[in-house]
Amino acid sequence: MVFYLNNKVFAFAVMLLLCFSCKNETEHKPVEEEKKQELIMYQPSEMASLMNGMYAYNLQIRQQIIDGETPVSMPLDLMKLHSADMSNGHARTAVWNSKIDGFIEAQQTIVDTLSNIELKQRYNAAISNCLACHKTECTGPIPKIKKLLIQ
Ligand code: HEC
Structure with missing residues (x-):
């Protein structure tokens, strides 16, 4: 029973981690795109x-x-x-x-x-x-x- 619970907790932790990494990715993208646009805007001729x-x-x-x-x-x-x-x-x-x-x-x-x-x-x-x-x-x-x- 203890082992079973631990396994569940572990699985939950892994899922949580995966969720975070997904979220991080979607959160990072717009920031990077903004930066890219800034670079293009300020690029001197x-x-x-x-x-x-x-x-x-x-x-x-x-x-x-x-x-x-x-x-x-x-x-x-x-x-x-x-x-x-x-x-x-x-x-x-x-x-x-x-x-x-x-x-x-x-x-x-x-x-x-x-x-x-x-x-x-x-x-x-x-x-x-x-x-x-x-x-x-x-x-x-x-x-x-x-x-x-x-x-
Ligand atoms: C024959 C004309 C001409 C001469 C001579 C000239 N410039 Fe310019 N300069 C320009 C033009 C046109 C621009 C705008 C270029 C652009 O934005 O693509 C410019 C832009 C600049 C800029 C702004 C660059 C930026 O970041 O937007 C500086 C600083 C500058 N010149 C300094 C100088 C200095 C110092 C000299 C002499 C050593 C000089 N220029 C000679 C025509 C000239």
């Missing part, structure tokens, strides 16, 4: 990622220049600016097309160790090129980009 990379790089060399160092390498693949997908209704407008080559040249000139132009001036020229395009193409980050200028 290829262009936005590239721009954030350009921001981070310039922030880094800004400090180097202030510290009296000379940045010598520019690891960003700026040619991707010509092909990267854009988001939020941004596109390669006439303004974009008129500004992009000038920006790329200005950004590359910073690490041109043979240049006769002062380093700080070359750096600020590149940042001014960021701002020239942003003035019409994407105004949101302008305050952030302005802080990159070396006074």
Whole structure:
């Protein structure tokens, strides 16, 4: 009799466990789906990622220049600016097309160790090129980009 009861209790416990694991599964799914959707919603475009990379790089060399160092390498693949997908209704407008080559040249000139132009001036020229395009193409980050200028 004791054995029989124990068996029953055991079976009940197993059933309870199974119930919980079923429930857990159905409860987990919507949460995971929500998370996935969040990730998709906040996923930056290829262009936005590239721009954030350009921001981070310039922030880094800004400090180097202030510290009296000379940045010598520019690891960003700026040619991707010509092909990267854009988001939020941004596109390669006439303004974009008129500004992009000038920006790329200005950004590359910073690490041109043979240049006769002062380093700080070359750096600020590149940042001014960021701002020239942003003035019409994407105004949101302008305050952030302005802080990159070396006074
Ligand atoms: C020729 C035009 C142009 C130039 C030059 C340019 N940008 Fe942008 N930038 C854009 C456009 C357009 C977007 C929006 C891209 C998108 O949302 O897909 C953008 C987006 C950004 C963003 C926001 C990214 C995000 O998370 O949404 C930052 C930050 C940024 N740019 C910084 C810079 C910096 C720093 C430079 C210079 C080193 C620069 N940009 C040069 C046009 C330009």
